[in-house]
Amino acid sequence: VLFRSMTSIKKNVLAICALVLLGCAAMTVVDGVLRPPYAVKSAVKLTLFLLAPLLYEYTAGRDGHRALFRIQRRALLRALALGLGVFALILGAYFALRGIFDFSAVTALLDKNAGVTAENFLWVSLYVSFVNSLLEEFFFRGFAFLVLRRYAGERFACVFSALSFALYHTAMMLGWFPPLLFLLALAGLTAGGVLFNLLDARAGTIFPSWAVHIFANLAINTVGFILFKIL
Numbered sequence: 445v446l447f448r449s450m451t452s453i454k455k456n457v458l459a460i461c462a463l464v465l466l467g468c469a470a471m472t473v474v475d476g477v478l479r480p481p482y483a484v485k486s487a488v489k490l491t492l493f494l495l496a497p498l499l500y501e502y503t504a505g506r507d508g509h510r511a512l513f514r515i516q517r518r519a520l521l522r523a524l525a526l527g528l529g530v531f532a533l534i535l536g537a538y539f540a541l542r543g544i545f546d547f548s549a550v551t552a553l554l555d556k557n558a559g560v561t562a563e564n565f566l567w568v569s570l571y572v573s574f575v576n577s578l579l580e581e582f583f584f585r586g587f588a589f590l591v592l593r594r595y596a597g598e599r600f601a602c603v604f605s606a607l608s609f610a611l612y613h614t615a616m617m618l619g620w621f622p623p624l625l626f627l628l629a630l631a632g633l634t635a636g637g638v639l640f641n642l643l644d645a646r647a648g649t650i651f652p653s654w655a656v657h658i659f660a661n662l663a664i665n666t667v668g669f670i671l672f673k674i675l
Contacts, residue, residue: 456504456595461604463496464588468612476615481559482568486576493579497587512586514649523643523652527659534663538670545625551671562672569665577657581640581650584609589641590648598645606637636660 474480474488501509538547554560560568584605593601610633617629640653 453595457592459500459504460587460592460595463500464583464604464608467492467496467583468608471612472615476618482564486571489576490579493583497583497591500587500591509582509586509591511648512582512590512650514647515651516647516649519643519647519649519652520655523655524659526643527656530656531659531663534660535666538667541625545622547667547671551668554668562674565665565668565672565674569661569668573658573661573665577661578650578654580609581654581657584612584637585640585644585653586650590644590650593645602638602641602645605641606634609637609640610634 470492471489474485479485480488497509551562588608589601589605592604596604610630613633614630617626640656643652643656644650
């Protein structure tokens with residue numbers, strides 16, 4: 445019985461990790477090779493990041509994803525306060541570094557690689573801030589952390605989720621920044637992934653990390669408005 449139990453746990457860990465890595469690999473091809481219009485890319489990502497967790501839940505005969513959306517008021521309020529701090533930190537970092545690094549290539553790459561321009565940036569930024577952030581939290585924090593930790597333990601799930609989250613962004617950010625700033629961005633994404641996991645660990649839901657993710661995206665999009673000369 446113990447052997448069967450251990451085998452079942454191993455199968456669940458491998459299944460979750462494989463689905464997460466396949467989802468990231470598929471989006472790397474979409475972002476780095478195919479580079480379709482933003483609407484098409486968003487539809488593909490929506491399908492992949494929703495389908496993988498739901499497929500796992502169906503084949504495993506479980507219905508655990510609903511618990512990921514429980515709202516805990518106290519944890520959410522703490523996350524909102526932290527989100528405001530993250531918003532200020534990102535904007536402060538941009539203004540501190542813009543005299544050192546050249547960010548002017550970012551808008552051209554957004555236009556070339558994803559079809560994001562000054563004309564559609566408002567709608568894209570709203571989608572990224574609220575819908576895309578929820579999708580990523582469901583996939584990376586809900587599925588790759590909260591579900592995975594049931595079988596692999598919290599430490600492994602936390603590291604795996606954070607690294608997957610950072611690596612997923614690699615293809616879309618290629619060419620955006622000089623090498624040093626690119627590495628700093630990846631390190632920041634990994635650290636952010638760990639922070640998001642810690643926020644969700646106690647609450648057992650993805651809402652705390654989603655709140656902080658929204659503020660982080662709002663700050664990044666504010667920088668985007670500045671670079672597109674909309675502000």
